[in-house]
Each structure stands twice: as structure tokens, then as C-alpha cells.
Amino acid sequence: MTRTRRDVWSLSKVDVWEETLLWYAKAVREMQTRPLDDPRSWRYQAAIHEFNGDGSPAEQPADKDIYWDQCQHHCWFFLPWHRWYLLYFEEVVAETVVALGGPADWSLPYWNYSDTSNADARRLAPAFRERQLPDGSPNPLRIEERTSGNGGGNVGSVGAIDLVCLEEPRYQADPPGGRAGFGGVKVKFNNHRGGTPGVVEQTPHGSMHGAVGGFMGAFDTAGLDPLFWLHHCNIDRLWEVWRQRDARHLDPVDPDWLDNLSFPFHDGTGAAVTKTVRGVVNTVAIGYEYEDVSDPLAAFEGVAPKEAPMAMQRIPEMVGASEHPVQLGRAPATTQVEMTAPTGPAAPEAVSLDMEPPRIIVTLENVTGDGTPKNYSVYVNDVYAGLLPTFGVPEATHNDKHSGSGLEYRFDVTDIVRLTQADPGNLRVTFIPEEQEPEEKPEGAPEAVEPAPNFQVGRVSVYLS
């Protein structure tokens, strides 16, 4: 049987409590009653991503070191690991639905917040906002911890749902100073987690985690919000969209990605399984497909041509960097990068005819800090270059599985620099915090006071790549 995953908004237009959503709510409620050490319990499933210290040691399973705290972020395993994770979560929910008397073909919906044909796309589907199920019982799909969305307003900005990631030509990141790749940077060994998210992990993945906030804002609580699974289902779908929109968009064939690292899970029956990436690259082979994987950028093809055929890969050369770190808070912050003429691979005499002209990549290095994740719009010479989501930054700063160096983000600003005909000796990089749309609150509800963000960009550097 091949399951079809559908857009939560197309289901919601049929009925607020369309069958898929109602059974999801009932299954979540059932899973929440299971003990922490049951692999089919709600809290166990969230702990696979990262454990939040919930429950006494006696309640925790003996094999937690194997199955918990596994989430793969900021590296090329982000997409395939989360695909396995979603698949087995979907199996657990589907088995629970059947046990409760529901249909056998339940499948996980996705939240397509970037759907330009749907005016409601950025709002939470009503089933995630309603306080009660149709029978009057509390709705487990609504959780109060979210910082936005429950009031019915738009979640995140237009920048947070941007799909520029689909134009990324390669899955794997270039060497430092080059493009971040669709899927992220290669990590061969697992002593530390990678530090460079791929563009899809950056936006819309990280940006929408931060925009919803609350449980969704941290690795160790994200899976406790029922919305998390729909968000990741959409990220998984975007991987399929990226692959299908251009024949040159290919997954890595490197055995280090496909075969050399395996990940342990429990399937829908609770049986232990161990999986490699090779088993997950074809969704139909593992039992599901998406309702819609059409190219959302097709209408803009005339404006943004697809990448030229791959030329010989360039070796990036750093040509400038900021002298001091940049503090990110509630106010805009700006830094200047003084550039020097290239003398290495990007120097005119080193560029051969079989190479494309060098791209200009702005790299934000050692982004560290803590607190509630916030999205920052990044402007280069006053032109919007992309979004800096700080989701994952606290974990990359303090988590004992990470070296503490923070994260690295890369933006291709070639067109901006050319369009603005900027002074070639200087680039101005500005960070502006995104403000959430104010939401309607019940009368008398206290105003939430958001703590001041405390993030830092260690260095802004410019590479020719």
C-alpha cells in the first residue's frame, strides 16, 4: 500500500475536522497516555529527536543512549535522517489509528506554508487552533506554548517561507566559502555535529521553527508540538520537489552518505530497526508519496533561469572579513567588510575559460548565542539577501554533542553586488530582526514578555567561489 500525504490546508478546506486530522488528534491523545519508555509513546518519539530531561530515571528506557538524542542537523544527514524519523512516526500513528477503529490508510499531512495559491497558507490549520474536538474533549493538536499561530494570524514573514532553496544546484555543500548546498555539508565522522545547514534547513525549515516558537523553538521539545511533524513533512516534500524540478538536481552517490552510517529506530509495531540513507532515497519504495510535488517556481522560470551545466568546481578564496563580531538583539546591526583583490584561484590570471565567473558568497561564521530563536533579515548593500534563522544556534553553542562553535550560514550575493554596482572594496551587511504579526488575545490575557535575544555573528566574511 502506498500512502498519499496531503496538504493540511486542502484537508481543512473539506472540513475543519476532516477524517485525517480528527484521527491524528485521537492518536496523539492515545500516544500521550503511553509511558515514556514505550517507543510508541508521544514523549518517546519526541526524545528520539532530543530528550528534554522529562521523567525520572526509572521511567526512562534502558536503551535511551541508542535511540534518543539522535537528530541530525547542520549536515548532509539532515534530510534522510528526518525522513526515516517521520516514516516511523507515521507508522506509529497509523497503527494507533487502526487500534482506535480508524482507517488503515492514515497518512501524515504536510503544511505547505509557501503555497501562493492559498491565502491561508501561513496560518495554522483550524484543527491546530481549536480548543476542543467535535466531541467536546480537549484538542491535543493545540498547545499553548506556541508563540504565534494559535490566534489565527500569519506565522512568520514572507521571507521565512521563501523557496529560493529550490534553486540550489547541488545537494552537498561546496568547500568552506562556497555554496551551502540544498542538503548541507558533508560530515564523515560523528564526534561532532556539522555546523553548516543546507539552504532548505536554513529556510524554510529553521525560519518556520523559530516563527512558530515555543516547543518548536528547541531541539529537545520540538517533537512535542503536533505541528512539528507536519512542518517536517513539508521539508521532506521539498526534497522531492527539488529533485524533480531539474534533472541535474541529484542526491549524493558518496558511500559515506548512502551506506557508511546507520541510524536506529523502532517501527510502527515497536520493533527495533537500523537504517542507512540508501534505503530512504525513494519514497515510493518505502510506502508513501506526496499529493503535490509540482515546481512552485515554474511560473518564475523566465525571470530566474536554472543553473548552467556544472563547470569545474571552484576553490573558494576569502577576499574580506569583518574585524569584529556583530551582536544581534532587538535593534538592527550593521558591519562593513573591507575587501582585497583576489590573488589565488579567483585572481583573473587563475581563471580558465572552462570555469564560470566566480560567485560572491557572504558567510556568517560562528553564529552563537542563546535564548528564544529569532529570525533576522540579512541585507547586503541594503538589498535583501536572505534570512538568518537562529533555530539550532543555542544547541550548537551549548549542547555537549557540539563543539560549541555555533553555526555557519552562506548567502550567494553575486546578483546583489552586480545589480547595486557596489563599491568593490566594501560590502555593508545589515541584520534586522523580524517582528511577528501581533495576534488577537483573549480579553484580560497578560502580555507575553519576550526575553531579549542574545545572539552573535562571530565574523562576516566574503568569498569568491
Place this chain on the structure above:
Amino acid sequence: MAGRPHLRRLAWRHPEWWTLVLSAGAWISMFRPHAHHAHPLTSWLVMTLAMMLPMVVDPVRTTAERSLWRRRHRAMALFLFSYVGCWMLAGLAASFITISHPFAPAIAFSLAGAWQLTRFKRLSLVACHRTRPLAPRGWRADRDCLLYGATIARSCVTSCWALMLACSLAGHSLPATLFVTAIALTERYTARPDQRLLSAALFGAALWSGYGAL
């Protein structure tokens, strides 16, 4: 290299190549006859260059990649000067440990086996992958390269002090040095190193060394 574009690209992509040449030279000098008659600090330096430089090729390359092109080799040299300097301070401290008891190497290998399982060891091994911002030019750039070398050295010394001490107390013998290098490379460069297995190997080395001392 101008006439050999592939070699030039390789050197551009791996500017840290000469770090491995330095290490290879140190290994060759350890194979020399009478190498173990050298001054203890000289032996420690050679051992550090041979065993530890392969562990830091990633941060050395990062130092180059984060530097202006004309500064790359200077930046790597400053990183290594600082890194090796910190290890020499550790060697100086180790030189005061002059235990000539025949069971000293066995005890040191046991200590290394136990250290392998501690949280400190795990955290410092992870911290060996740290990066830091480097100023692009001037004395600040030089200072940052020195600080980066010292930062990585601090994690490396915390992670590997027991292994290096065991080598030192084993008289910098070639089998001990090769064995410890294999342990260090395994934990640094394999996916999910099994520290219990590596610890067991070190306890095995302790038993072997103790048996030899009987």
C-alpha cells in the same frame, strides 16, 4: 607548479599538506637507531609532531580557508607554533614525572583506558573540532591564529594527555607510539567511535606491558 594545474589545485584545496610532511619527517626520525637516547623534551617534541599533527589537519585547513590568500601559510604556521608550544608545556610538566618503576607504563595505560570512558574525555574530543573567528589582517589576525592553536591544543591535551603520558612512560617505544596513534586516529576520524572498545584495547595494552615487566 604552474605547469601542473592538477597539483596546483590539490595544493590550493589542501594547503595543510606540509603539516603531514612535518609529521612524516617526525615519524622517520623516530625510526632512526638510537632515537630513544635523545633528550626527553626532544623526544616529546618529535612524538608530538608525529602523532598530533595528523589530528589537527582539519583546524589547520580551516585556519587557511578563513585567511586572506596571501596570509594562508603564515596563518597555518602561527596556528601550529601555538599548538605545538602548548603540547611542549604539557611535555615539560610530564618531564617531572620520572617514574622508572617497571610497572609504570602498565599503570599509565590503565589510566588512559579509564580516562577514555569519562565525560571530560568525551567533551574535550568534541571540542577538538572547534572553530573561531579570525581577524582578516594585521596583528589581530596573527593573534587570532595563535589563540586558535592554543584553543585546539587545550582540548587536545585534555583529550589525549593520558595516551601521551603512557607513550612517554613506555620510553617512546615505537610499538607503543604506533598503538596509541591508532587509538587516537580511530576516535578522531571514524563515525561513532566505540570508546568502550578503545578503552578495552588500552587495558589490554596495560596487561601486555605488565606481563612484560614481570
